[in-house]
Structures are given as structure tokens and as C-alpha cells.
Amino acid sequence: xxxxxxxxxxxxxxxxxxxxxxxxxxxxxxxxxxxxxxxxxxxxxxxxxxxxxxxxxxxxxxxxxxxxxxxxxxxxxxxxxxxxxxxxxxxxxxxxxxxxxxxxxxxxxxxxxxxxxxxxxxxxxxxxxxxxxxxxxxxxxxxxxxxxxxxxxxxxxxxxxxxxxxxxxxxxxxxxxxxxxxxxxxxxxxxxxxxxxxxxxxxxxxxxxxxxxxxxxxxxxxxxxxxxxxxxxxxxxxxxxxxxxxxxxxxxxxxxxxxxxxxxxxxxxxxxxxxxxxxxxxxxxxxxxxxxxxxxxxxxxxxxxxxxxxxxxxxxxxxxxxxx
Numbered sequence: 001x002x003x004x005x006x007x008x009x010x011x012x013x014x015x016x017x018x019x020x021x022x023x024x025x026x027x028x029x030x031x032x033x034x035x036x037x038x039x040x041x042x043x044x045x046x047x048x049x050x051x052x053x054x055x056x057x058x059x060x061x062x063x064x065x066x067x068x069x070x071x072x073x074x075x076x077x078x079x080x081x082x083x084x085x086x087x088x089x090x091x092x093x094x095x096x097x098x099x100x101x102x103x104x105x106x107x108x109x110x111x112x113x114x115x116x117x118x119x120x121x122x123x124x125x126x127x128x129x130x131x132x133x134x135x136x137x138x139x140x141x142x143x144x145x146x147x148x149x150x151x152x153x154x155x156x157x158x159x160x161x162x163x164x165x166x167x168x169x170x171x172x173x174x175x176x177x178x179x180x181x182x183x184x185x186x187x188x189x190x191x192x193x194x195x196x197x198x199x200x201x202x203x204x205x206x207x208x209x210x211x212x213x214x215x216x217x218x219x220x221x222x223x224x225x226x227x228x229x230x231x232x233x234x235x236x237x238x239x240x241x242x243x244x245x246x247x248x249x250x251x252x253x254x255x256x257x258x259x260x261x262x263x264x265x266x267x268x269x270x271x272x273x274x275x276x277x278x279x280x281x282x283x284x285x286x287x288x289x290x291x292x293x294x295x296x297x298x299x300x301x302x303x304x305x306x307x308x309x310x311x312x313x314x315x316x317x318x319x320x321x322x323x324x
Contacts, residue, residue, distance in 0.1 A: 004022070007022075007024075008024055008025055008026060009022050009023060009024050009025065010022070010023055010025060010030070011023070034059070035059050035062045035063055035066075036063075036066060038059060038063045039062075039063035039064075039066035039067050039070070039074075040066075042063065042067050042072065042074060042075055043067055043070050043072040047075045048075045048076060049075050049076050049077075049078075050075040050076075050077050050078075051077070051078045051079075051080060052077065052078075052079060052080075053079070053080055053081075053082060054079055054080065054081050054082055055082060057079060060077055060079070078121075079122070080121040080122065081121070081122055081123050081124040081125065082124050083098065083124070083125055083126070083127040084124055084125065084126045084127065085097040085098065085126070085127070085128055086126060086128040086130065088126070091127060098127060098128075099127060099128065099129060101113065103129070104116075104132060106219075106222060107129070107132045107133075107219050107222060107223040107226075107227075108132045108133075108135065108136050108219060109136065109139075109212075109215060109216070109219070111139060111159075111162050111163070112132070112135050112136045112139045113135075114162045115135060115138065115139040115142070115158050115159070115162050116131070116135045118158045118161055118162060119138075119158060129227055130227075132223070133176050133177055133180060133223065134177075136176040136216065136219070137175045137176045137177055139158075139159065139162075140172055140175060140176065140212075142157055142158055142159045143159050143167055143168070143170060143171075144170075144171040144172070145157065146159055146160070146167050146169075147169055168212070170210065170212055172210060172212065172213050172216075173198065173201065173202035173205055173210070173213070174198060174201070174202075174213070174306060176216050176219070176220065177298060178298050178302060178303065178306060179194065179216060179217060179220040180220050180223065180224055180228060181292065181297060181298045181303055182194060182197055182220075182303075182306060182307060183220055183221060183224040183228075184224060184228060184229075184232070184292055184293070184294070185291070185292060185303075185307055185311075185315060186307065186311075188221070189221065190221070191207075191214065191217045191218065191221070194217050194220075194221075195207065195214075195217070197306055197307060197308065198213070198306070200258075200308065201305055201306045228294070231294075232292075232293035232294060233289075233293055233294075234289070234290065234293040234319075235289050235290060236290070237286065237290050237319075237320070240275065241286050241290065242320065243275070244271060244272070244274075244275040244283065244286070245290070245316050245319070245320055246320065247271050247274060247275070248267075248268065248271045248316060249313055249316050249317060249320075251267050251270070251271055252264075252267065252304070252309055252312060252313050252316075253313060255267060255309060256309075257308070257309050257310065258305075259305070259309075260305070261299070261301040261302040261304070261305040262301055263301070264300070264301040264304040264305055264309070265299060265300060265301025265302070266301070267301075268284075268287075268300045268301060268304075271283075272284070284297070284300065287300060290319055291315055291316065291319055
């Protein structure tokens with residue numbers, strides 16, 4: 001392929017017509033191969049900082065060499081690790097095993113996405129829909145810690161960077177995971193119903209005082225409908241579990257409303273101990289599977305305090321009646 005330096009063109013013979021075609025190399029008429037093109041962009045645009053995934057490390061090395069040959073200084077770089085799916089495999093467009101930013105923002109706040117991206121960029125991170133609720137709660141936890149931290153700790157807190165040094169001062173009365181469990185148990189389909197439970201649990205709580213929590217309720221309703229509800233699998237209690245649930249109903253009936261979550265948690269523990277489980281994990285797993293239709297769940301004391309003692313009794317008796 002002849003190169004005409006003075007004219008800034010290259011020429012080639014069209015394979016279909018056999019005619020010689022001369023094309024300028026500027027104005028978007030030509031494109032270099034990827035690794036050389038990257039170096040040309042650095043030099044031509046004066047790029048001084050470039051992030052790249054670990055899988056492009058060889059391209060970074062070669063493009064840096066080309067930049068130096070052209071008398072330029074390659075940009076400072078930052079190499080980040082890859083994103084993995086729920087099976088620990090590399091996310092690929094062709095396989096469609098990842099999720100987009102738009103996907104995330106259907107179920108979590110923009111700040112939670114920024115928080116996720118900020119954390120441990122040099123480590124491979126799993127990126128799938130189940131990660132979203134955990135990340136939202138991690139963000140909420142860091143936000144709650146911020147006001148009580150000293151200057152050094154605040155600068156090390158990701159929310160300082162997510163909010164450009166001015167994170168909102170909010171400590172939420174309930175977590176995102178607890179909201180999901182509340183939606184699951186109550187079958188709520190609107191925020192007004194959720195606020196009814198939350199305002200009873202945290203006296204005076206409302207959307208004006210907790211705008212972030214109000215926003216999270218929208219996400220919780222959508223996430224539950226699309227991911228939690230379709231995967232629920234309730235099971236019947238065994239005879240031993242039935243006796244344990246009946247004992248739990250009697251215990252809760254003797255307690256008062258609006259007690260601290262720890263009091264309800266101790267009551268659930270006591271009933272579990274009475275049933276002679278080898279490990280109380282089996283008792284709590286049974287509660288989650290029978291009452292909520294899922295393998296894992298919230299601290300039962302916190303759930304009872306939020307959902308309500310009487311509502312919890314109704315939930316248990318309803319499940320027992322349904323399995324007779």
C-alpha cells in the first residue's frame with residue numbers, strides 16, 4: 001500500500017473494480033489497528049491519565065512504547081481487575097452474563113453504584129443482581145458511620161468520595177434488606193403501606209425526615225417483584241417445627257407490643273433452645289423457609305419489631321393453618 005507523505009494519503013487497488021484509490025489518512029477516512037490507534041490518541045490528544053482493565057495490560061505496554069518512539073510521554077495508568085458473574089466467571093458481552101448501569105439503576109441508587117465502583121478496584125469483583133441489595137446496605141452503613149468519624153477516617157470512607165466531600169447526614173431506621181423482607185411478609189405493593197410499618201417502628205419517621213429511605217422503598221418494591229417473589233419457595237413444617245412455631249406464638253402472645261428488637265430476638269432464641277436443635281441455625285433456617293419462603297433472612301427480633309408482634313403472630317398462625 002503506497003504512502004504519499006506530502007499529500008498525507010495512502011493508495012490501494014479496489015479489489016472489485018481494479019482501480020487505484022487514493023484516500024487521506026485524516027478526517028476519519030482511515031483507522032489504525034487497535035493498539036497503535038490507542039497510542040495515537042494518547043499522543044494526539046495529550047492524554048495524561050488512562051484507566052484500563054487487567055486484560056489490556058499488554059496493550060498498555062505496547063502503546064506506551066509507541067508513544068515514546070513518537071517523542072511523547074505515555075499517560076499515568078491505573079489497572080483495574082475484571083468483573084465476574086455469580087459463578088465467578090468473566091463477564092462478557094457475547095455471553096450476556098453481566099448487567100449494565102441501567103440495570104443497576106432500576107434497583108439501586110446512583111450513589112450505591114458509585115460506592116460499588118469505588119471499593120477495591122484492584123480486586124476482581126462479582127457483579128450480578130444479588131449484589132445490589134448488599135451494596136445498598138453497605139453504602140447506608142458507611143453513610144451512618146461518617147458523622148462519628150475523625151477527619152482521617154472520613155477521608156478513608158468511600159461516601160466522602162461518592163459525595164465529593166459532603167455526604168448527607170442520615171442514619172436510616174431500617175436497612176434495604178429489611179425493607180425487602182417487609183415487602184415479602186406484608187405483600188405490600190405501595191410505599192404508603194411500608195411507611196405505615198416503619199412509622200410504627202420508628203416513631204415519627206416519614207418521607208420528609210428520611211428522603212433516602214423513601215427512595216429505597218421504590219427500589220425495594222421493584223426488586224422484590226422481579227427477583228425475590230419469583231424465587232420464593234415455601235415449605236411445610238415438620239412435626240417438630242410445628243411444635244416450635246406453636247411455642248413461638250404462645251411466647252409472642254405473652255409479650256407486649258413495641259418492645260426493643262433484642263427482646264423479641266431473645267424470645268425466638270429461647271424457643272429454639274427449647275426445641276433441642278443441634279444448632280440454632282437450623283431453627284432460624286426453618287423460620288425463613290416456612291414464613292418467608294427463602295433460605296436466608298433477617299434477624300428475627302428486628303423483623304418482629306418492624307413488622308409488628310401481632311402481625312408476626314398472624315403470619316405464623318396463617319402458615320400453620322395453611323399446612324394442615
